[in-house]
Amino acid sequence: MDPIAKEFSNEQLDLASLPKYESVAFSSVSSKYLIKMNIQTGILMLVLFITLGVLWFLQLNQLQAGIILAIISVAFIFRFWNNYKLLQSLGYAVRDKDVVYKRGFIFNKTTIIPFNRVQHASISRGVWDKLLGISSLNIFTAGGSGSDITIPGLDPEMAVRLKEAIAVKISKDEF
Structure with missing residues (x-):
């Protein structure tokens, strides 16, 4: 028998024991x-x-x-x-292994991106953002033509802190 085939296993997961992303404490964006x-x-x-x-x-x-x-x-x-x-439905959370972003109140959508898939993050500010003192954080993953998550309405200092935290997380995952 092939030694590689002997080592391969693909056990079924107990779905009830998986963590629930809904239990995450989401941070809200600026009013x-x-x-x-x-x-x-x-x-x-x-x-x-x-x-x-x-x-x-x-x-x-x-x-x-x-x-x-x-x-x-x-x-x-x-x-x-x-x-x-x-505005009430927008929320984000940075966990140990991923970033979670939720939006929508009629059609809810939650995106979870593990740090090992993140390539880089950037901060953008349009004219209204500058006048109002807010920023958007864009998170990019491999293979996408645009950002996979854009978290709007962040305080500029928070956007920078999140970007730096993501940079530290993805640099740790590379080594």
Whole structure:
């Protein structure tokens, strides 16, 4: 018998004994991220209302304009409510062997990336991020064209600390 085949084993795991990621204590992002999302929504709303005004000027009848205005208003009320609920659902945790990121309240999504898969992490700040004093942490793994996790709305100091902690973890895993 082949010695390699003799050493191979593939035991079944007891699924009940696996750790539950839901029991992780997630950290929340800054409430300033809600301000950023609402500013972006407000700008979009302003553009749509200006467009509606132009259509009104171009002889759109009152019934059509009223229906469009009602649809836009309901959509934006939903969008502002969605921004609020989304902020409440965002959370991240850095554990000994991985990073966990959760988001979504209607459709929940949780991403867990082990440190041995992480290639690098970067910090990004857009115009609104700089004005509001927040940052986003991007975590990249092998084989991806973009970041696998982007944690928005972090305090810049926390983003730097997380990036450095990830760098230390991935450098330990390399050796």
